[in-house]
Amino acid sequence: MEKTVVIKKGVSSDIQFRLKDGAGSDAVHTTPIYAYAVCKLQTDRAIEGIGLAFTLGGGNNLVCQAIDYLVKYIEGKEINELMACFGQVSKAMADDPNLRWLGPHKGVVHLALASITNACFDLWAKAKGVPLWKLLIDLPDRSIANTLDLSYLEDVMTFDEAVSMLEQAAASKDKRKSILTTGYQGYDTSVGWFNYSDEKVGENARKAMAEGFMAMKLKVGSKDPHRDVRRARLVRETAGDEAIIMVDANQQWNLPKAIEVCQALKHINPFWIEEPTHPDDIAAHVALAKEIAPVRLAMGEHLPNRVIFKNYLQSGAMHFNQVDALRVAGISEFITISLLSKKFSVPVVPHVGDMGQIHQHLVLFNHISIGHKALFLEHIPHLKEHFVFPVKIKDGYYQVPQEPGASSDLKQ
Structure with a gap:
């Protein structure tokens, strides 16, 4: 059952796990620490949204600092209302005038946006009482498209085309x-x-x-x-x-x-x-x-x-x-x-x-x-x-x- 859930506060956590005995090693990352910059969305209900961005330890704290800065865009928002226009909110966060210079759309700031976004989707599914996969496959096609930032893609895919692609796939879903x-x-x-x-x-x-x-x-x-x-x-x-x-x-x-x-x-x-x-x-x-x-x-x-x-x-x-x-x-x-x-x-x-x-x-x-x-x-x-x-x-x-x-x- 869908709940009205208001995001009261977003907080970050720097969580790291050191792997042992060569696990996780590759030709470049020889001593991996699997780490998550976690975004936790505290709400007015007994549920929380949890989002993850992945790093290899070093700089994980910087991603957390960026999370703590960007959550201002979603604090105070009701989750269902937020997700109804999330594409616009995502674009605003990615184009924050004080942080965009650090990317744009890459690096520490973009990883922070990943964690916040993933927390929002997690909270949205929890508010509806369903697994994320079910939330997504049951959503109307236009509602899916409304969660997307399609800027800089207009030469290959417009909003209407994204909706049309989803509608065509729905016929054989x-x-x-x-x-x-x-x-x-x-x-x-x-x-x-x-x-x-x-x-x-x-x-x-x-x-x-x-x-x-x-x-x-x-x-x-x-x-x-x-x-x-x-x-x-x-x-x-x-x-x-x-x-x-x-x-x-x-x-x-x-x-x-x-x-x-x-x-x-x-x-x-x-x-x-x-x-x-x-x-x-x-x-x-x-x-x-x-x-x-x-x-x-x-x-x-x-x-x-x-x-x-x-x-x-x-x-x-x-x-x-x-x-x-x-x-x-x-x-x-x-x-x-x-x-x-x-x-x-x-x-x-x-x-x-x-x-x-x-x-x-x-x-x-x-x-x-x-x-x-x-x-x-x-x-x-x-x-x-x-x-x-x-x-x-x-x-x-x-x-x-x-x-x-x-x-x-x-x-x-």
Whole structure:
């Protein structure tokens, strides 16, 4: 049942978790601390909205400071009234005249906006007493569009076109609701962290398959490319020809090195090669995609906003879109980018800075309400114990969450 809920105050929290034994390591981020800049929305009811933005520890406090500044835009607002025009509010926050110079639409300020936005969507679902996925798929198409800031996208997608896309997908929405019974397939990204030994990688690949995962990811980007090739061959031989294997370089290579190593990795038939070079270098990705075709590229983990995603989609070099709702301006911009991606026929396979907690809701919406193909969702187990309602995986599939909200509540 929908409740009238007024946001009384927004407060931030800097929460950090140091990982152990090489977990979370990649070619660039060798000593990761998984951290959340948390936005908590206190209300006049016995419910709170919880939003998350993801960092690796350093600078997390700066994101929290930006949260504390920007919450003035939503304090005192009733949640249902706020969300009825959230696209306008989101734009106002992103364009705050005193902070916009620090971006625009990227970095500390944009991460703060992600946390605030995610808290608003969490509170909205809790006010209606439903899981986020149900809130989103049940909303009228125009109500979804009203949560979006489509500025700077008018050349490829107007407000009316966004509504039209949702309306067209709604005609076949019921056919796709069967996924609410089967659950959403996951892939195991913790098989091959960069600092794991070869023996650990092989052991993890066997374990992942035993748990029902038929798709898995290996971290590459070693100073010695032969190490990458050896470990990739190990995963392929362990998992077999039918397994889906992705490799992730985490931006470690320049373009010549990316061409060299990607060519060497072709023999394992990678499903994609992820973040091969600097995320701002669209031209390098275009050149690389031509050189290594038919091998496909995945990116989005470090793309900050809808405009950069638009440019990548226009370039043709993005084959898989890894937008993360904890990296862009939250769920609102995630939906915007998902609509853009659908228009360009590029599948969305999110990066999960939230460990899949929020994204398990968003991929259901993407599939049911936008019509994206249900591929799989990244699964990272390392923070599971810290969530009140952690994701549930059965035989390699995310089980559909039933609790009200966005599954983002952390234990005290």
